[in-house]
Amino acid sequence: MSVHCQQVREAFFGLGETDRAHTGLDGLGEPVARHLRECPACSSLPRRLEAQRDLLEKLDLRSAPAELEGRVVAVFETGHRQDRAVEALQALTPPEVPGELTARLEAGAVAERPALARWIADGPRAPLVLERLVAEEVDDPARTRTRRAMELLDRRAAPGALDRRIARLLRPLARWQRMPRPLVGAAAALLVLLVLPVLRRDRGEPASPTHAYSFRVVRGGSIRDLDPQARRLLEGVTGGALLLNRGNGEPR
Amino acid sequence: MNRSRSTLAVAIVASLGLASCGDGQTSFEVNNDVSKGGTYASTTQLPLLQAMAEAPFTVSYCGERRVEQHLDVDGVPSVTIQREGVCADGSGAFSVRLLDSIQPILGPTELQMLQALQSARAGFLYLERDFRIRDLPLFLQNYAVVTFPGAVDVAGRSCVELEVQRQEGADRRYLLAVDPANGLVLRSREEDLNGQLISLVEFELLQLDPDFTDVEFHPTTPDQPLDLEDPDLAGIHFEFGTPRFLPEGFQLRTTEVVDDASDSSRWVKLAYGDGVEQLFFLHGGPLQRGGMAGNTNARFQDFDQDVVRVLRVGPWSVAQGEVGGQRVITVGKRAEHELLLMLESALP
Numbered sequence: 001m002s003v004h005c006q007q008v009r010e011a012f013f014g015l016g017e018t019d020r021a022h023t024g025l026d027g028l029g030e031p032v033a034r035h036l037r038e039c040p041a042c043s044s045l046p047r048r049l050e051a052q053r054d055l056l057e058k059l060d061l062r063s064a065p066a067e068l069e070g071r072v073v074a075v076f077e078t079g080h081r082q083d084r085a086v087e088a089l090q091a092l093t094p095p096e097v098p099g100e101l102t103a104r105l106e107a108g109a110v111a112e113r114p115a116l117a118r119w120i121a122d123g124p125r126a127p128l129v130l131e132r133l134v135a136e137e138v139d140d141p142a143r144t145r146t147r148r149a150m151e152l153l154d155r156r157a158a159p160g161a162l163d164r165r166i167a168r169l170l171r172p173l174a175r176w177q178r179m180p181r182p183l184v185g186a187a188a189a190l191l192v193l194l195v196l197p198v199l200r201r202d203r204g205e206p207a208s209p210t211h212a213y214s215f216r217v218v219r220g221g222s223i224r225d226l227d228p229q230a231r232r233l234l235e236g237v238t239g240g241a242l243l244l245n246r247g248n249g250e251p252r
Numbered sequence: 253m254n255r256s257r258s259t260l261a262v263a264i265v266a267s268l269g270l271a272s273c274g275d276g277q278t279s280f281e282v283n284n285d286v287s288k289g290g291t292y293a294s295t296t297q298l299p300l301l302q303a304m305a306e307a308p309f310t311v312s313y314c315g316e317r318r319v320e321q322h323l324d325v326d327g328v329p330s331v332t333i334q335r336e337g338v339c340a341d342g343s344g345a346f347s348v349r350l351l352d353s354i355q356p357i358l359g360p361t362e363l364q365m366l367q368a369l370q371s372a373r374a375g376f377l378y379l380e381r382d383f384r385i386r387d388l389p390l391f392l393q394n395y396a397v398v399t400f401p402g403a404v405d406v407a408g409r410s411c412v413e414l415e416v417q418r419q420e421g422a423d424r425r426y427l428l429a430v431d432p433a434n435g436l437v438l439r440s441r442e443e444d445l446n447g448q449l450i451s452l453v454e455f456e457l458l459q460l461d462p463d464f465t466d467v468e469f470h471p472t473t474p475d476q477p478l479d480l481e482d483p484d485l486a487g488i489h490f491e492f493g494t495p496r497f498l499p500e501g502f503q504l505r506t507t508e509v510v511d512d513a514s515d516s517s518r519w520v521k522l523a524y525g526d527g528v529e530q531l532f533f534l535h536g537g538p539l540q541r542g543g544m545a546g547n548t549n550a551r552f553q554d555f556d557q558d559v560v561r562v563l564r565v566g567p568w569s570v571a572q573g574e575v576g577g578q579r580v581i582t583v584g585k586r587a588e589h590e591l592l593l594m595l596e597s598a599l600p
Contacts, residue, residue: 213596215558215575222326223565229512229519229534230572230581234565236376237530237583238321239334239451
């Protein structure tokens with residue numbers, strides 16, 4: 001397609017449907033209309049456009065999902081929610097203090113109630129628990145929502161079988177509790193004497209997640225550190241993802 | 253590789269036995285209390301599961317599919333998206349060709365290199381990478397299957413949806429779209445229990461009983477299981493140990509000897525399976541120090557003796573090291589401690 005064809009095509013498709021309907025090809029200007037008549041490549045443009053429009057008009061209209069409207073509104077309104085809340089709060093008229101309260105305060109009720117006196121001295125404050133809840137909400141909204149959602153879950157009763165198992169497990173303990181206290185004390189002392197040497201001997205070995213193995217475990221590193229056998233296996237089972245992975249901008 | 257019909261019949265009978273005589277935790281109890289409106293598969297789904305196990309080798313088809321991998325590599329999230337062509341002649345032969353890399357976008361030379369590499373490992377991709385029921389009785393023993401009502405359309409085929417997840421200790425699940433007419437898994441979405449995508453293989457085009465004139469099938473060699481009791485095991489001149497500990501539900505599937513051309517050493521490679529997942533153990537014998545730089549042995553010399561390095565790539569864990577003078581590697585989608593226990597249990 002020559003540059004001229006490209007210009008004609010852009011001009012033709014750029015013209016609105018109303019313009020075309022009212023003006024026909026003449027509305028495109030004589031040079032363009034002439035080109036459309038004479039150029040074999042472009043002469044079918046009007047027909048193709050009409051065909052496309054006809055096809056589009058034949059398509060069934062689909063209704064937008066019900067939640068779409070709500071989502072659109074939510075998206076557009078989200079940015080203004082805070083402003084509207086502030087405006088609404090500012091528009092509120094402060095409630096007047098009841099006359100009876102004023103009279104009682106003046107009558108010395110404050111002196112009898114230290115908490116009320118502090119409240120008046122410090123000014124109105126939200127309860128500490130409310131401040132804590134707001135702080136938690138701001139710090140970690142997801143956690144707060146999760147906690148709320150969990151509070152809504154039904155609490156399920158434990159099955160009877162569990163009660164029976166717990167009772168069975170606790171039965172030996174109950175027998176211990178019935179034993180004479182001096183006897184229990186002697187048994188505990190004997191146990192300490194037996195276990196203490198073992199504990200002291202083990203204290204010299206560092207507690208490590210790898211202590212159960214006969215080798216030392218080193219975690220992390222790069223796939224470049226892998227033996228070629230291991231790397232080939234990994235490349236195979238990950239379908240070449242490792243080959244395609246670009247470290248430092250270079251293909252592996 | 254191809255299972256005979258009689259073997260499959262035995263498998264079905266065995267699986268029915270599992271379904272009816274299990275410990276009450278088999279996957280074939282009908283239970284409507286499953287999330288997302290699904291129900292646990294009943295024994296009526298056994299023919300479909302059997303077809304799924306057979307389909308890669310008994311259905312004649314060609315298709316194009318999208319393959320996504322979402323992995324953390326070296327601690328960096330990595331997404332790769334490829335388009336590949338796959339064919340199977342219905343009697344065991346298959347081919348897998350990389351058509352394009354959508355992400356990352358590769359230059360022509362890079363793409364050709366990758367295509368050559370992928371072509372060389374087509375067998376591994378078809379047999380080991382894709383979701384497949386590799387052992388039906390074992391699958392029934394280890395996995396729960398949930399079916400969903402209705403049908404989904406994949407590559408122009410109406411598919412049933414299944415959710416497949418380990419019965420015990422699951423950390424991932426597979427959401428499958430299966431063509432009920434032939435058992436082909438047309439979409440396999442692997443995700444963690446939070447719904448985070450790990451991998452996706454989805455057919456975009458599928459043609460059944462196509463013309464294979466231009467298809468170059470991957471050469472396959474029949475399995476030749478090793479006799480692990482043989483002291484002269486396939487020219488292995490070192491004391492060879494097999495893991496005495498295996499993660500629950502895994503069994504030995506295949507044994508083979510792998511040659512390492514870089515230093516002429518040989519490895520014994522054992523593949524274990526739980527019906528779906530794979531677990532590999534490689535024993536390379538004693539380390540020959542002083543090898544050429546860059547070869548296998550030189551790589552192992554980077555590590556101290558009796559040190560095992562553990563690496564995580566997406567759901568895969570790798571443990572490799574030189575322990576007691578022996579080179580050992582385990583690779584699998586299992587917890588680190590299971591791989592380490594497995595590795596240690598193989599040591600003399």
